[in-house]
Amino acid sequence: MDEPLVVNDNGAWCWFQDERALVDPVAGTLVVGSIAAAEGPGGQARSGNVEVAVVDLASGASEVVVLHERLEVDDHDVPALWHRADGRWLAVYTKHKTDDLTRWRVSEPNDPTRWGPERTFDWSALTGGRGVTYANLREMDGRLYCFARAVNDDQCALVSDDDGDTWAYAGKLFTRPKVGYVNGYTRYAGRGRIDLVTTDHHPRDFDNSIYHGYLEHGALHRSDGTVVDAEALRGEAPSQVELTTVLAAGSHWGGVRMSHCWTTDIRRGEDGTVAAVLTARAGETEAFERGKAHPDLRFFYARLSPGGQWRVGELAQAGPGLMPHEEDYTGLASIDPYDLDSVYMSTRVDPRGGDLAHHEIFHGRTEDGGETWAWTPITEDSEVDNLRPIVAPGDPSRVPLLWFRGDMTASQHYRSEVVLLDLPRG
Numbered sequence: 001m002d003e004p005l006v007v008n009d010n011g012a013w014c015w016f017q018d019e020r021a022l023v024d025p026v027a028g029t030l031v032v033g034s035i036a037a038a039e040g041p042g043g044q045a046r047s048g049n050v051e052v053a054v055v056d057l058a059s060g061a062s063e064v065v066v067l068h069e070r071l072e073v074d075d076h077d078v079p080a081l082w083h084r085a086d087g088r089w090l091a092v093y094t095k096h097k098t099d100d101l102t103r104w105r106v107s108e109p110n111d112p113t114r115w116g117p118e119r120t121f122d123w124s125a126l127t128g129g130r131g132v133t134y135a136n137l138r139e140m141d142g143r144l145y146c147f148a149r150a151v152n153d154d155q156c157a158l159v160s161d162d163d164g165d166t167w168a169y170a171g172k173l174f175t176r177p178k179v180g181y182v183n184g185y186t187r188y189a190g191r192g193r194i195d196l197v198t199t200d201h202h203p204r205d206f207d208n209s210i211y212h213g214y215l216e217h218g219a220l221h222r223s224d225g226t227v228v229d230a231e232a233l234r235g236e237a238p239s240q241v242e243l244t245t246v247l248a249a250g251s252h253w254g255g256v257r258m259s260h261c262w263t264t265d266i267r268r269g270e271d272g273t274v275a276a277v278l279t280a281r282a283g284e285t286e287a288f289e290r291g292k293a294h295p296d297l298r299f300f301y302a303r304l305s306p307g308g309q310w311r312v313g314e315l316a317q318a319g320p321g322l323m324p325h326e327e328d329y330t331g332l333a334s335i336d337p338y339d340l341d342s343v344y345m346s347t348r349v350d351p352r353g354g355d356l357a358h359h360e361i362f363h364g365r366t367e368d369g370g371e372t373w374a375w376t377p378i379t380e381d382s383e384v385d386n387l388r389p390i391v392a393p394g395d396p397s398r399v400p401l402l403w404f405r406g407d408m409t410a411s412q413h414y415r416s417e418v419v420l421l422d423l424p425r426g
Contacts, residue, residue, distance in 0.1 A: 005060050006419050008053040008064050011034025011035060012387075013075055013078040013388060016133075017033075018137070020032065020078055022081045023393065025397070030054075030055040032390075033067075033078045033079040048074070049069055050071050052064075053418060067118070072095045079135065080092045080146070083394070088110075089112040089115075092146055094135060095131070097133045100122055100124035101132070103118055103120050106164065132148050143161055146164075154184070155174050155186050173232060173233060173237055174198070174240045178201075179206050180202055180204070180205025181202045184200055185202070185262060187264070189274070193216040195212070195266060195268050196214065197211065197246065203260035209249045210247040211241065211245055215232055247278050249261060253298075258282060258298065260280065261278055264279055265335050266335070274304040277300065277315065278299070278302060279297055279318060279330055281296070281328065282297065283296055293321025296317065297319065299333055301315040303340070311369060315333070316345060317347065317351070325410070331346025332345075336391045337391060342364070343365075344362070344364075344389040345362050345363075351364065357382075359382075359386050363377075379405075384407060385408065387403060388403055389401060390402045390403070400423075
């Protein structure tokens, strides 16, 4: 395996923003967002920078561009990216619930190294000053939506009719009484039809199940097409429990109880098949103490064929929680957006057998819809952790595999670099 290319020497990302990385296939350019930390190169002067690395895939040359200097040192602030039809790039980002602004910048035509001024949408009249987090950019019926966690810490959205030049409040997608820190954690996929998987609350506060639904022509549906909300994002929003349950809290796999589920990734294929990676605690017992990383987290792979039922199975062990105060954090996994039979996973447990000294990246392939998997190591014998892989969409002819490697002790403290393996497809 070739040595990965370092495209940013100081960066990390959370996983509830998309797309975090995109390819322009015409220009042969990859753009990936990240947040710099004080522990890395540049120190305090760079800490909290919202950055994009612009990579020439032919030469491997990378230019790091700062979208906002020292916004906040927190991996939740990473930008969501959108490549517009006019060749301009859109980047949207927020703080981590410490103010009420969704921020965005638009690039010059066909040049993601040059950006126009930052503009903002102020949520404070809607949130009561309680903050906003995340940005997810998706298109439906010719309109661009930015999904965020905002009012009542529920999933909400902004909408744009000019490809992200200006934004207006669209409404709430879900609502329910808040338990603990926030309400559900939602991942989105697709254009035109927007598929999503979501939870009840934060897994440390609630024994979550995972639910699936989709937005199409302005309506929110269950997996089988049943309409839950005919006018989604307008008026009173439903609870996510009205969607289809994909992985239920308290279900047993191999005789082991699964609990406190969380969303990891979701993609929809060209044929309408939907695939998702989910996580859960395995074997929750009285011996597990709050404030300690859970010792046995599991990845699940879920697959929905058009007009069919969900098929769910264990994918692999994720190992112990990534950090003690976030007992449900894993190294994460990413589905190839152009090949739902292909998954890249970060874990402390070799899926072929044996524990590992650090998180390593493995490639999994299934030939039977997720029933069984064959695994190949992408990294081996690493001296640091390899975390949160992404397969950047945009060019179906290549597999731009990104992750960050280094040491991470909190969402606000890490010394890690962003690396790329630009793999051939097929």
